[in-house]
Amino acid sequence: MSVTPSPQQNHLLATLPREVVERLLPHLELVDMPLGMVLYESGDTLRHVYFPTDSIVSLLYVMESGASAEISVVGNDGVIGVALFMGGESTTSRAIVQSAGSAYRVLGKRFKEEFNRHGEMLHLMLRYSQALITQMAQTAVCNRHHSIDQQLCRWLLLSLDRLSGSQLAMTQELIANMLGVRREGVTEAAGKLHRLGVIDYSRGLITVRDRERLESLSCECYAVVKSETDRLLPCNAPHLTH
Amino acid sequence: MSVTPSPQQNHLLATLPREVVERLLPHLELVDMPLGMVLYESGDTLRHVYFPTDSIVSLLYVMESGASAEISVVGNDGVIGVALFMGGESTTSRAIVQSAGSAYRVLGKRFKEEFNRHGEMLHLMLRYSQALITQMAQTAVCNRHHSIDQQLCRWLLLSLDRLSGSQLAMTQELIANMLGVRREGVTEAAGKLHRLGVIDYSRGLITVRDRERLESLSCECYAVVKSETDRLLPCNAPHLTH
DNA sequence: TTTTATCTGTACGCTAGCGTACAGACAGAC
DNA sequence: GTCTGTCTGTACGCTAGCGTACAGATAAAA
DSSP states (O other), X not given: OOXXXXXXXSHHHHHSOHHHHHXXXXXXXXEEEOTTOEXXXXXXXXXXXEEESSOEEEEEEEOTTSOEEEEEEESTXXXXXXXXXXXXXXXSXXXXXXXXXXXXXXXXXXXXXXXXXXXXXXXXHHHHHHHHHHHHHHHHHHHHHOOHHHHHHHHHHHXXXXXXXXXXEOOHHHHHHHHTSOHHHHHHHHHHHHHTXXXXXXXXXXXXXXXXXXXXXXXXXXXXXXXXXXXXXXXXSGGGOO | OOOOOOGGGSHHHHHSOXXXXXXXXXXXXXXXXXXXXXXXXXXXXXXXXXXESSOEEEEEEEOTTSOEEEEEEESTTOOBOHHHHHTOSOOSSEEEEEEOEEEEEEEHHHHHHHHTTTSHHHHHHHHHHHHHHHHHHHHHHHHHHOOHHHHHHHHHHHHHHTSSSSEEEOOHHHHXXXXXXXXXXXXXXXXXXXXXXXXEEETTEEEESOHHHHHHHSOHHHHHHHHHHHHHOGGGSGGGOO
């Protein structure tokens, strides 16, 4: 579990040409990402851009009522803080650590200097942004049309892809917050998957036993997001991951 | 209804500095946008970028089953084809004309030349993209948590903002496709609004009688999208529109 | 070991929205 | 005027998911 962190663990950083990384490297700061840490709140001016290595961050929208819904999820395949280079400097969502680990961060100002050189960094970030857009769009569709059972499968797969191994530390309560449903709904869905032998779990630790089955039980949304992400960011394609 | 079309009717084009517009102008082609016209299909390589003047275009996701859901809506406040400059060249959604009118279009290649000069165009497009992202995120949340009644209000308001006047030509069947719900659900919701004196309608023509009331009946999603769009693209702020 | 907090399981009535079916209303074509 | 297709209204049983309540299980703390 305790791999020595390296910027190369983040697929975006690993994709950048050497000279770009070398310019960025002195400004990369390794930070610990404990579960529940809020990177930024809705409306906050973003100070840093984060590149997760082995952590996962959710972009979560929290409504006036307190109810929430996950908009998208970012791991070592991406970056948190696209609003910085998109020009808005803030977003209407919250970025919160969903799975503990580490990340590298850069001051927004430094990052924008590199972005504004209009080189590889710019194009890579734009492609990543499109992948993010795809994920958001698919979330919208999934929320409209699919059952909790299917959505849980999709969510587990998306999270699993961003971790090594087949375990994830996550209570049903937290998953419910992400999906924007009741905790009881997740309990039921998880129970079904357990009875089918697809997953095991106890007190916040989920182990996937039959990933193939999980994929077949998921709605099409997972596959759509995955293939589109692989298309846009070949660096994330399975055969290239480390 | 028959205003002479001018590129300035599109707020993005109207915002660009004169020299940018002058470079673009010779390549702008005025096109008719009849209801139901498909600008591109999921997976298509985009050939043009479209700037609506008085038409409205929906970005619609169509599932394997045929069910659909609107991801976002674009009018004279925006542009269709962000995937071109984001680098993906295609998207997983369909762009379809939801309200007939006109638009100016540019060949993707020409457009990218201007975008790659890294001037005003680039920054404006990125800001618009963030506004689009906000709208998608809010759609996801709204699909999860709000009733058809509320969503219909939001949808009417978003459409109305992109048209002049207080009428929109739109059957309940079409609205249902956009919202991703049954036509009967829309009939019921529209019936309620009618009984409250908020809207009138008959055979595909909706007239908003009490816009203020409509806003109060809508969920928070409309206001969030509106204020964030105004923040990101001040050119769209009410006092500046023509 | 006992206590306490957290996590998970289950139950039950309720409601929004679905699937389906059909009927009336209106506009345009013939 | 009649016909035909489109649009809208209504009804009815069904299901997924909600709100609420509570009980058992397990880990950590005392």
